[in-house]
Amino acid sequence: MRQPHRAVLSFSLAFAIAASSAAVRAQTAVPYDELARGEAVANSQAGKRVAPPKSIGNPADDVSPEMQAIIGAPYPPHFNADPKTPAEWKELIDRRAKLAIANLPAMKAKLGVKVEQTRIAGVHCFIVTPSKMPLENRRRLLIHVHGGGYVFGPGEAALPEAIMMAGFGGFKVISVDYRMPPDFPYPAAMDDAMAVWKEVLKSHERHRLAIFGTSTGGAMTLAMVLRAKDEKLPLPAAIAPGTPWSDIDKIGDSYASNEWIDNQLVTWDGWLGRAAKLYANGTSLRNPYISPIYGDFRGFPPTILTTGTRDLFLSNTVRTHRKLRRAGVIADLNVYEGQSHAQYEANVDAPETREAFTDIAKFFDRYLKQ
Amino acid sequence: MRQPHRAVLSFSLAFAIAASSAAVRAQTAVPYDELARGEAVANSQAGKRVAPPKSIGNPADDVSPEMQAIIGAPYPPHFNADPKTPAEWKELIDRRAKLAIANLPAMKAKLGVKVEQTRIAGVHCFIVTPSKMPLENRRRLLIHVHGGGYVFGPGEAALPEAIMMAGFGGFKVISVDYRMPPDFPYPAAMDDAMAVWKEVLKSHERHRLAIFGTSTGGAMTLAMVLRAKDEKLPLPAAIAPGTPWSDIDKIGDSYASNEWIDNQLVTWDGWLGRAAKLYANGTSLRNPYISPIYGDFRGFPPTILTTGTRDLFLSNTVRTHRKLRRAGVIADLNVYEGQSHAQYEANVDAPETREAFTDIAKFFDRYLKQ
Numbered sequence: 083m084r085q086p087h088r089a090v091l092s093f094s095l096a097f098a099i100a101a102s103s104a105a106v107r108a109q110t111a112v113p114y115d116e117l118a119r120g121e122a123v124a125n126s127q128a129g130k131r132v133a134p135p136k137s138i139g140n141p142a143d144d145v146s147p148e149m150q151a152i153i154g155a156p157y158p159p160h161f162n163a164d165p166k167t168p169a170e171w172k173e174l175i176d177r178r179a180k181l182a183i184a185n186l187p188a189m190k191a192k193l194g195v196k197v198e199q200t201r202i203a204g205v206h207c208f209i210v211t212p213s214k215m216p217l218e219n220r221r222r223l224l225i226h227v228h229g230g231g232y233v234f235g236p237g238e239a240a241l242p243e244a245i246m247m248a249g250f251g252g253f254k255v256i257s258v259d260y261r262m263p264p265d266f267p268y269p270a271a272m273d274d275a276m277a278v279w280k281e282v283l284k285s286h287e288r289h290r291l292a293i294f295g296t297s298t299g300g301a302m303t304l305a306m307v308l309r310a311k312d313e314k315l316p317l318p319a320a321i322a323p324g325t326p327w328s329d330i331d332k333i334g335d336s337y338a339s340n341e342w343i344d345n346q347l348v349t350w351d352g353w354l355g356r357a358a359k360l361y362a363n364g365t366s367l368r369n370p371y372i373s374p375i376y377g378d379f380r381g382f383p384p385t386i387l388t389t390g391t392r393d394l395f396l397s398n399t400v401r402t403h404r405k406l407r408r409a410g411v412i413a414d415l416n417v418y419e420g421q422s423h424a425q426y427e428a429n430v431d432a433p434e435t436r437e438a439f440t441d442i443a444k445f446f447d448r449y450l451k452q
Numbered sequence: 453m454r455q456p457h458r459a460v461l462s463f464s465l466a467f468a469i470a471a472s473s474a475a476v477r478a479q480t481a482v483p484y485d486e487l488a489r490g491e492a493v494a495n496s497q498a499g500k501r502v503a504p505p506k507s508i509g510n511p512a513d514d515v516s517p518e519m520q521a522i523i524g525a526p527y528p529p530h531f532n533a534d535p536k537t538p539a540e541w542k543e544l545i546d547r548r549a550k551l552a553i554a555n556l557p558a559m560k561a562k563l564g565v566k567v568e569q570t571r572i573a574g575v576h577c578f579i580v581t582p583s584k585m586p587l588e589n590r591r592r593l594l595i596h597v598h599g600g601g602y603v604f605g606p607g608e609a610a611l612p613e614a615i616m617m618a619g620f621g622g623f624k625v626i627s628v629d630y631r632m633p634p635d636f637p638y639p640a641a642m643d644d645a646m647a648v649w650k651e652v653l654k655s656h657e658r659h660r661l662a663i664f665g666t667s668t669g670g671a672m673t674l675a676m677v678l679r680a681k682d683e684k685l686p687l688p689a690a691i692a693p694g695t696p697w698s699d700i701d702k703i704g705d706s707y708a709s710n711e712w713i714d715n716q717l718v719t720w721d722g723w724l725g726r727a728a729k730l731y732a733n734g735t736s737l738r739n740p741y742i743s744p745i746y747g748d749f750r751g752f753p754p755t756i757l758t759t760g761t762r763d764l765f766l767s768n769t770v771r772t773h774r775k776l777r778r779a780g781v782i783a784d785l786n787v788y789e790g791q792s793h794a795q796y797e798a799n800v801d802a803p804e805t806r807e808a809f810t811d812i813a814k815f816f817d818r819y820l821k822q
Contacts, residue, residue, distance in 0.1 A: 114721055118532045121712050129524045131508045131762075133712040138501045141705035144745075144771045154499045162488045335511035335761055335790040339713055342491050342503040351484055375513075391705055391766050392501075400761060400787040401514045407786075407811065415785045416777075417770040420705040441777065 138343070141420035148432035153392070153420045157345055162352040168264035171233060171360070174353075179239035186241060189430050193249025197241060202256065203277040208241060210248040210255040218452045219253050222290045225282060225318070226257040227275050227306070229297030229424065231327075231354055232361035233263055243296055243427055250436055251443030256282065260302075267363035272371055275306055280315065288316035289451035294442065296388075296424050297395070300326025304374035304402065307382055317383050320449035322442045325389040325399050325424055328375040330358045331367040334397030344394040344422040379405055384412035386445040388438055390421025412449075416441055508713070511790035518802035523715070523762070523790045531718040534726060538634035541603060541730070544723075549609035556611060559800050563619025567611060572626065573651040575644045578611060580618040580625040588822045589623050592660045595652060595688070596627040597645050597676070599667030599794065601697075601724055602731035603633055613666055613797055620806055621813030626652065630672075637733035642741055645676055650685065658686035659821035664812065666758075666794050667765070670696025674744035674772065677752055687753050690819035692812045695759040695769050695794055698745040700728045701737040704767030714764040714792040749775050754782035756815040758808055760791025782819075786811055 117134060124132035140154040160178065165171040190197065194213040201207065210226075224247060228240035237259055244257035260274035282291065293303045300323030310317050332350040341349045350358075362372055370377030375398070385406055389399035399415070406413035418426055418434055426438035487504060494502035510524040530548065535541040560567065564583040571577065580596075594617060598610035607629055614627035630644035652661065663673045670693030680687050702720040711719045720728075732742055740747030745768070755776055759769035769785070776783035788796055788804055796808035 115532075118719070118722065121718075122527055122532065125527045125712075125715065128521070128526060129510060131506075131524070131713055131715060133506045133508070135505050136501075136503045136708065136711070138503070138705075138708040140499060141767070143699070143703050144775065151498070154501070156498060157492055157495045162485075162492065329513070333513055335508070338506065338508040339710070339762060341506070342495075343501055343709055345495065345501060348491075349488070352488065391770060392709060396761050396787075397511070397789055401789050403787065404789065404807075405514065408807070415787065417766075417773065417785065417787060419767055419771050419774065437774075437778070 136343075144419050146433045148429050149421065149425065149434050152425050152428045152432065153345070153422065155345055157348050160353060161348040164353070164356060171264045175233055175236060178234055179236055182235070182239040182242060186238060186245070189242060189245050192430060193245055195245045195249045197238075197245070203281040205274045205278050206237075206259040207278060208238070208244065208257040208259065210241065210244045210257055212248045212252050212254070214252060215254065216252045218447065219251075221286075221452065222253060222292075222446070222450050223282065223286055224251075224253045224255045224446070225275075225279065225291065225293045226255050227260065227293065227295035227299040227302040228257065229295060229299040230262075231357035232268075232271060232298050233357045236262060242430075243299070246427060246430060246435065246439050247294065247442070250439035251446070253443065253446070263357070263360045263363070268361050268365050268372060271302065271361075272305060272309065275302055276309055276313075279306060279310065283316055287451065289319045291318045292320045292322065292446050292450055293318045294322035294324070296324035296326075296427060298327050300324050300387075301328055301330065301372075301374055304328060304377070305371045308370050308374055308377040311378075311381060317381070319451065320384045320386070320446050321382075322386045322388075322445065323402065324387070324426070324438075324442075325393055325395045326374070326387070326402055327395060328373060328398045328402045330362065330373045334395075334401060336394060336396035336398070340392055340394050340396060340422075343392050345392075346423040346425060346428075347394040350394070375401055375405065379409040379411055382406060382409065382411040384414075384445070384449045386414040386416070386442055388416045388418070388426055388442070390418040390423070390425055392420055392422045394423050414445060506713075514789050516803045518799050519791065519795065519804050522795050522798045522802065523792065525715055527715055527718050530723060532722040534723070541634045545603055545606060548604055549606055552605070552609040552612060553607075556608060556615070559612060559615050562800060563615055565615045565619045567608075567615070573647040575648050576607075576629040577648060578608070578614065578627040578629065580611065580614045580627055582618045582622050582624070584622060585624065586622050588817065589621075591656075591822065592623060592662075592816070592820050593652065593656055594621075594623045594625045594816070595645075595649065595661065595663045596625050597630065597663065597665035597669040597672040598627065599665060599669040601727035602638075602641060602668050603727045606632060612800075613669070616797060616800060616805065616809050617664065617812070620809035621816070623813065623816070633727070633730045633733070638731050638735050638742060641672065641731075642675060642679065645672055646679055646683075649676060649680065653686055657821065659689045661688045662690045662692065662816050662820055663688045664692035664694070666694035666696075666797060668697050670694050670757075671698055671700065671742075671744055674698060674747070675741045678740050678744055678747040681748075681751060687751070689821065690754045690756070690816050691752070692756045692758075692815065693772065694757070694796070694808075694812075695763055695765045696744070696757070696772055697765060698743060698768045698772045700732065700743045704765075704771060706764060706766035706768075710762055710764050710766060710792075713762050715762075716793040716795060716798075717764040720764070745771055745775065749779040749781055752776060752779065752781040754784075754815070754819045756784040756786070756812055758786045758788070758796055758812070760788040760793070760795055762790060762792045764793050784815060
């Protein structure tokens with residue numbers, strides 16, 4: 083940020099030229115044979131993998147046009163945001179929240195979903211109710227913990243996923259508007275979510291309850307079960323952590339292999355890792371309530387996980403899946419072709435969105451008591 | 453191959469230097485900020501993803517030391533082999549077969565497995581029998597179609613996977629030594645596999661039969677079910693296509709995203725794509741018996757799929773998984789952290805190998821009649 087402007091520009095230009103020549107090379111004359119020989123040399127020693135620059139088009143087969151547009155979109159403008167003060171964080175958070183909220187009325191109308199505000203155990207929540215609810219779902223309830231790196235998605239901005247789950251799945255959903263940094267670091271978010279969980283247990287049998295969420299919400303879903311186990315609370319009948327941020331540190335192979343390939347999160351070294359540190363606020367990133375991959379998964383309820391082949395959290399997701407299976411837990415996994423992080427819920431009109439939520443709804447239907 | 457030797461060397465050297473400087477950059481001082489800015493410029497337009505050169509270490513968490521060694525190994529010497537004549541193909545095939553066969557006695561001894569040769573419907577096969585077979589498996593039988601790009605794995609060289617399935621799973625296995633190019637292109641391999649299938653059906657109830665195989669064997673497993681459907685033959689009770697070569701053409705996102713990252717297959721443009729064309733021998737690569745992803749999966753038996761996050765066939769696997777689910781088929785998916793193509797069976801001593809075969813065995817146990 084502090085380098086002379088000219089140096090920055092010239093690097094960017096050089097980089098763009100290099101990238102573009104790499105693209106050209108990938109598509110034209112140049113010598114696949116030479117590339118292959120160079121790669122063989124670069125990969126002749128054990129312990130590391132060296133890959134050349136790449137230019138990759140959209141996947142076309144088995145991917146809808148709507149999803150292709152999402153997969154091929156430019157990086158989001160904020161991917162490398164580096165807010166230095168609470169005020170700068172809030173400005174960014176508010177700006178993104180406004181964008182999310184703008185889409186809500188159309189989404190609610192399209193899916194026939196009603197949203198009300200409430201407080202549960204003192205925590206601000208939304209009750210999200212579909213106009214059509216199958217008979218077998220009448221006494222079931224889903225608890226939603228939203229994504230956003232523990233910083234994004236305050237208030238109504240958290241609602242898109244809850245609305246899609248209610249609308250596509252025909253479930254009543256309680257979405258927890260938990261407290262977040264910069265004002266409230268760990269463990270505020272978890273404390274809020276657990277307060278709601280305890281309160282809901284007073285009026286609902288655990289066999290009719292599930293918890294779900296994506297990304298940070300996926301990590302919180304897992305951490306809530308870990309904490310419920312530790313606190314001897316009843317566990318939900320099923321959970322759906324979507325592409326969970328199960329290791330909040332930059333640990334896991336796809337943090338490297340899908341870095342700069344994922345066009346949603348792009349890299350841990352941007353806003354994401356900064357948010358991780360802001361949230362942890364000095365607590366170890368290996369604390370299982372922060373990085374649930376380090377927790378004990380024995381006794382977990384049936385779990386369905388969702389990710390994509392370009393997802394920066396592909397490893398977060400599959401490490402979680404394997405660790406659950408190693409612990410003897412029923413664990414289902416869906417991986418979508420070409421999708422970056424959480425893109426299965428990026429556009430309510432993409433067929434893959436309906437598919438992902440329908441698959442989760444079927445899973446809940448299988449494991450929740452009527 | 454026809455360029456002056458000096459030019460090749462100088463490119464290789466330049467490439468190695470570039471790769472090594474990329475590695476240094478990734479690890480030290482250099483300007484993440486500049487890299488991020490360059491990437492933002494390169495990814496400011498829709499429709500393509502541009503990624504910089506990468507140097508990636510071994511994944512460590514949730515990966516055994518044995519598997520880390522496999523994941524971090526250099527490229528195989530033959531990854532870019534380009535045999536020009538049947539004789540050159542045979543020389544390469546024989547050379548690789550000898551390596552595979554050398555390991556067999558120790559593997560058989562370790563897993564307590566016996567191998568006998570036989571002919572079924574005129575096709576050379578191996579009967580692979582574990583010394584310990586659970587009571588419930590006594591009347592069950594698995595049909596194995598081996599991998600190797602339709603060229604590798606003649607005779608006993610095909611046996612490692614069959615031995616591991618028999619040993620870890622406690623199943624009797626028939627491994628089909630189907631005919632292959634360069635002498636026998638498509639449809640010889642499929643004709644042999646189907647002849648065995650038909651013959652086995654005469655003495656076994658379909659509910660006690662499963663088919664499995666990895667890579668090419670995974671594609672053949674899927675294609676056998678497609679062909680059995682078309683020929684109105686009974687279908688197996690379950691199948692286990694491991695990282696199936698379901699699209700034999702270079703179609704699918706991970707052919708690009710994991711190119712040069714996967715250290716087993718490395719790239720479609722090496723021996724792999726050459727073998728594809730040799731096998732197809734002019735038949736369309738979109739023929740569903742060659743690329744089963746283009747077939748109709750309705751009515752398929754329960755299917756378990758296995759792959760890894762670095763697998764060049766990650767997309768082949770997840771496209772198959774999704775297409776099966778879209779067709780209403782029970783389909784299970786395991787994705788291993790950091791693994792390249794088929795590495796879940798690369799070392800009989802890796803815990804992940806036992807895990808992968810045990811998971812498949814449990815799946816068969818669930819869906820096969822006793």
